[in-house]
Amino acid sequence: MQAQTYYAATAPRMRFAPLAGAADVEVAILGGGFAGLATARGLQERGVHSVAVLEAQTIGHGASGRNGGFVFGGYSRDAADLVSDLGLVAAREFYAHSREAVALIRSRIHTHGIACDKVEGGALWLNWFRHSARAERQLRGQARWLRENLGVVWDEMAPAEVRQWLDSARYGGALLERDAFHFHPLKYALGLARVIEQAGGRVHEHSAVTAIDKADNGGFVLRTAQDVAIRAAQVVVAGGGYLTQLLPALTNARLPIATYVIATEPLPEHLRPIRTAAALYDNRFAFDYYRMLADHRLLWGGRISIQEREPARIAALLKADMLKVYPQLAGVRIEHAWSGLMSYARHKMPQVGQLTPGLWFAQAFGGHGVAPTTAAGEWLADAISGRAGLPAGLQRYGLTPVFGQAGLLAAQATYSWAELQDALKEFVT
Numbered sequence: 001m002q003a004q005t006y007y008a009a010t011a012p013r014m015r016f017a018p019l020a021g022a023a024d025v026e027v028a029i030l031g032g033g034f035a036g037l038a039t040a041r042g043l044q045e046r047g048v049h050s051v052a053v054l055e056a057q058t059i060g061h062g063a064s065g066r067n068g069g070f071v072f073g074g075y076s077r078d079a080a081d082l083v084s085d086l087g088l089v090a091a092r093e094f095y096a097h098s099r100e101a102v103a104l105i106r107s108r109i110h111t112h113g114i115a116c117d118k119v120e121g122g123a124l125w126l127n128w129f130r131h132s133a134r135a136e137r138q139l140r141g142q143a144r145w146l147r148e149n150l151g152v153v154w155d156e157m158a159p160a161e162v163r164q165w166l167d168s169a170r171y172g173g174a175l176l177e178r179d180a181f182h183f184h185p186l187k188y189a190l191g192l193a194r195v196i197e198q199a200g201g202r203v204h205e206h207s208a209v210t211a212i213d214k215a216d217n218g219g220f221v222l223r224t225a226q227d228v229a230i231r232a233a234q235v236v237v238a239g240g241g242y243l244t245q246l247l248p249a250l251t252n253a254r255l256p257i258a259t260y261v262i263a264t265e266p267l268p269e270h271l272r273p274i275r276t277a278a279a280l281y282d283n284r285f286a287f288d289y290y291r292m293l294a295d296h297r298l299l300w301g302g303r304i305s306i307q308e309r310e311p312a313r314i315a316a317l318l319k320a321d322m323l324k325v326y327p328q329l330a331g332v333r334i335e336h337a338w339s340g341l342m343s344y345a346r347h348k349m350p351q352v353g354q355l356t357p358g359l360w361f362a363q364a365f366g367g368h369g370v371a372p373t374t375a376a377g378e379w380l381a382d383a384i385s386g387r388a389g390l391p392a393g394l395q396r397y398g399l400t401p402v403f404g405q406a407g408l409l410a411a412q413a414t415y416s417w418a419e420l421q422d423a424l425k426e427f428v429t
């Protein structure tokens with residue numbers, strides 16, 4: 001079994017030179033994940049061409065190049081909570097931003113011909129609690145609520161229809177978000193980085209930012225681990241769950257939380273259990289997320305934890321989860337296993353704003369960040385280029401403290417509690 005992610009093993013080799021000599025740009029961006037890349041591209045699309053992305057490791061090294069590959073609407077925070085936080089009108093607008101981001105990713109892939117194994121199959125949200133009439137009613141209630149409040153249409157599927165698509169007796173009915181798609185996230189990240197570079201932007205790998213200081217005559221100076229300086233009028237910090245103590249105001253406001261993924265060997269035709277192009281997940285708090293890959297492997301993700309684990313342990317844990325749904329795959333080999341760090345705020349919404357004039361940040365996209373990072377890139381590009389201020393609703397979701405290790409332990413306890421609730425719900429219904 002390989003510790004390398006499936007994505008790293010199958011992406012083209014693309015390298016971006018480290019920052020080697022002093023430079024001067026309009027906007028310097030820390031972090032070569034989706035948040036950093038989307039901001040850089042958004043700026044270029046608004047005529048700000050002098051941008052530099054500085055990545056400590058390689059492009060997509062963080063969550064952006066290791067995730068499930070689901071590109072769908074919404075945020076980590078429940079849509080119903082958005083409505084109670086912001087009111088219906090602002091929540092609808094906010095939700096719409098995430099759906100526009102899905103469309104923007106799609107159009108960037110198309111416009112720039114980014115080869116990233118995109119599959120237009122939607123996302124299928126499955127009812128795990130198949131014996132519960134109440135859970136089935138809740139699923140349909142959710143579809144009605146989304147339609148009536150947010151104007152979003154998810155198709156309802158009966159249990160029998162689900163059974164036609166999946167060789168598993170595990171689920172009841174489902175809701176299909178047709179507008180969603182899935183892709184190879186690392187190929188997309190690398191492709192977008194190349195687009196930024198070809199449009200005149202700088203993209204530097206192995207260029208960890210170790211200091212951000214105010215420059216004497218305005219703007220900022222960023223220093224990298226190789227002690228090279230880059231000057232910038234404005235800075236965006238987008239280090240996700242991988243940012244270390246560079247800016248405590250940011251790291252103290254989000255928890256780095258791990259989640260795990262495996263990929264099987266390519267499945268022979270008679271063992272392929274899924275006859276839909278959709279990406280799949282279920283309605284537990286601690287849900288599985290999975291999809292078929294272009295080469296007939298099954299990619300399977302799940303669990304959240306405060307620790308990153310060894311690949312062999314991840315493979316064992318997630319294979320056991322997979323067999324709860326598809327026991328017929330017992331003899332299948334797991335060829336890749338990896339973990340990734342998400343960054344979570346206590347309110348489970350992205351944190352996007354300005355620490356001091358000209359020093360911007362975008363973090364805490366949680367486990368639902370592919371579209372929201374792109375939305376954040378648009379908000380920041382509008383704000384930095386002077387086109388529009390940040391959406392007012394963002395102020396509701398500030399840099400709330402997470403209390404370090406105690407916060408991590410509390411998050412793990414909440415997750416274990418939710419797992420127990422899921423188990424009980426299954427048991428009593």
Ligand SMILES: Cc1cc2nc3c(=O)[nH]c(=O)nc-3n(C[C@H](O)[C@H](O)[C@H](O)COP(=O)(O)OP(=O)(O)OC[C@H]3O[C@@H](n4cnc5c(N)ncnc54)[C@H](O)[C@@H]3O)c2cc1C
Nearest residue numbers: 031033034035056062063064067068070209240340369370
């Ligand atoms: C396993 C996994 C599965 C997921 N599945 C999905 C999914 O299917 N769909 C979905 O919508 N979301 C999913 N998510 C969430 C989504 O991937 C993230 O929310 C999103 O990618 C976050 O992007 P980011 O740019 O904020 O952070 P990251 O992608 O983590 O990027 C941050 C980057 O900053 C760099 N960095 C940190 N510090 C420095 C520094 N000092 N100098 C320079 N660079 C630095 C890091 O090396 C890293 O590359 C998943 C996440 C994980 C981990």
